[in-house]
Amino acid sequence: MIEERMADRFRAAVADEPPLGFDPDEVVSRAGRERRRRRAVAGSALATGGLAVTTAVLVASTGSDVQTIGPGAGPTGWLAPAPGGASSAPLRPSLPPRTKPKAPSADVPGSFPGSDAAVAKLRQVIPQVLAEKVTNLAFTHPDGGDLMVHQTGRLIGGAYLATGTSHQYIQVSISHDRDTLDLSADPAAGGGWGPPLRQSTLPDGSQLRVYGQNESGMQNLSVLHFRPDGVIVHVDATMKPEPGRSGLQVSEEVLTAIATDPRLTF
Amino acid sequence: MRKADEERFREFARAHAQPLRRSAYLLCGDWHLADDLVQNTLIKLHGAWHRIARTDRPVSYARRTLLRCWLDERRRPWRRAERGDGAVPEEVEGGPDPVVAVAAGDLRAELFAGLARIAPRQRAVLVLRFFESLSVAEAADALGCSEGTVKSQTARALAAMKTVLGHEAPASAGRELE
Numbered sequence: 001m002i003e004e005r006m007a008d009r010f011r012a013a014v015a016d017e018p019p020l021g022f023d024p025d026e027v028v029s030r031a032g033r034e035r036r037r038r039r040a041v042a043g044s045a046l047a048t049g050g051l052a053v054t055t056a057v058l059v060a061s062t063g064s065d066v067q068t069i070g071p072g073a074g075p076t077g078w079l080a081p082a083p084g085g086a087s088s089a090p091l092r093p094s095l096p097p098r099t100k101p102k103a104p105s106a107d108v109p110g111s112f113p114g115s116d117a118a119v120a121k122l123r124q125v126i127p128q129v130l131a132e133k134v135t136n137l138a139f140t141h142p143d144g145g146d147l148m149v150h151q152t153g154r155l156i157g158g159a160y161l162a163t164g165t166s167h168q169y170i171q172v173s174i175s176h177d178r179d180t181l182d183l184s185a186d187p188a189a190g191g192g193w194g195p196p197l198r199q200s201t202l203p204d205g206s207q208l209r210v211y212g213q214n215e216s217g218m219q220n221l222s223v224l225h226f227r228p229d230g231v232i233v234h235v236d237a238t239m240k241p242e243p244g245r246s247g248l249q250v251s252e253e254v255l256t257a258i259a260t261d262p263r264l265t266f
Numbered sequence: 267m268r269k270a271d272e273e274r275f276r277e278f279a280r281a282h283a284q285p286l287r288r289s290a291y292l293l294c295g296d297w298h299l300a301d302d303l304v305q306n307t308l309i310k311l312h313g314a315w316h317r318i319a320r321t322d323r324p325v326s327y328a329r330r331t332l333l334r335c336w337l338d339e340r341r342r343p344w345r346r347a348e349r350g351d352g353a354v355p356e357e358v359e360g361g362p363d364p365v366v367a368v369a370a371g372d373l374r375a376e377l378f379a380g381l382a383r384i385a386p387r388q389r390a391v392l393v394l395r396f397f398e399s400l401s402v403a404e405a406a407d408a409l410g411c412s413e414g415t416v417k418s419q420t421a422r423a424l425a426a427m428k429t430v431l432g433h434e435a436p437a438s439a440g441r442e443l444e
Contacts, residue, residue, distance in 0.1 A: 010397035021301035031312035
């Protein structure tokens with residue numbers, strides 16, 4: 001019976017299990033510390049919000065010049081310090097105070113020659129491209145914080161959460177491992193994706209492949225652009241229906257426009 | 267979290283970290299990633315422990331959280347970009363008999379090559395049903411789907427695995443190695 005064989009194979013596969021790579025006690029302590037830290041940050045944000053309201057009321061009542069929001073404001077949700085530096089109260093108290101973006105999490109380390117410069121560039125370029133191409137949504141970085149760097153395949157990518165949602169992401173990753181068209185790096189080759197919904201060759205010799213998945217209400221649409229110079233841009237929309245929002249908010253055409261944007265390269 | 271609750275959670279984490287990691291390994295095929303998945307699961311559980319502790323099924327909740335962590339992980343582009351070539355994910359280390367160790371490595375490679383060909387949720391169904399020995403109803407609960415879906419996914423996954431493991435004699439080498 002195949003069922004029995006599966007059970008046997010599973011048991012055999014874990015028979016020579018290595019020791020745990022972490023200490024459960026330490027994980028529990030870390031989780032507790034993180035929770036306390038988040039509470040402290042939330043309390044601080046609340047206090048900042050209260051201060052902001054007070055300041056806004058004072059500014060309005062004294063007829064002072066209205067402060068301008070700096071370049072850090074906007075879809076990313078961070079506020080620049082006010083000019084003059086004495087009063088840094090944000091004008092929109094609902095937004096969180098400016099904080100330093102988190103470093104990439106320690107469990108996904110990675111770098112490769114030139115990755116720092118590429119990250120610095122893409123940190124600016126990806127939000128720009130998203131803002132231009134996806135006009136119906138604004139994005140913030142998800143919990144992960146900064147862009148991720150993956151040494152294998154020389155990949156840099158980030159997941160951008162649609163503002164006001166908890167499960168609607170656009171993920172953009174750019175990899176450049178070889179200097180020629182690299183169809184062998186199609187992640188779908190790893191299995192589980194099914195055949196592409198569409199594939200086409202563009203006039204410049206690059207290839208587009210579109211994959212779609214729909215599992216338990218979680219919809220996913222991926223567009224991959226394999227460029228002749230070896231760059232692969234992978235744009236992926238993952239959307240879980242939420243109250244008031246159902247289905248993908250981003251079309252295949254929009255994802256294709258992002259994937260083929262020439263600015264998305266190292 | 268109150269001190270008593272934290273202590274209970276610590277006991278839970280100590281007792282279940284290893285079993286959860288075995289399931290995580292069968293899902294992802296990488297012991298290091300399995301470690302990460304279980305740590306993420308424990309951190310998420312910690313945040314919800316006050317609710318979970320009131321139920322009589324914290325293990326079921328933990329299993330569901332682990333599956334969600336893994337499915338989320340699968341969707342990340344840096345995971346998808348890893349080339350799935352069906353290679354053996356881990357070297358077999360040590361072991362009393364090198365011949366047995368090599369045979370175990372071959373069997374494991376074949377298993378994971380087969381698992382790589384099926385959809386993530388089908389793989390999850392196989393692990394839940396045939397490694398964790400859950401009933402159809404329990405697997406449906408862990409996956410958040412209907413029992414009918416579990417049955418159909420199981421049938422499809424087994425059919426796919428049969429083509430990979432089909433040539434093998436019913437008394438499997440895996441059992442002989444135990």
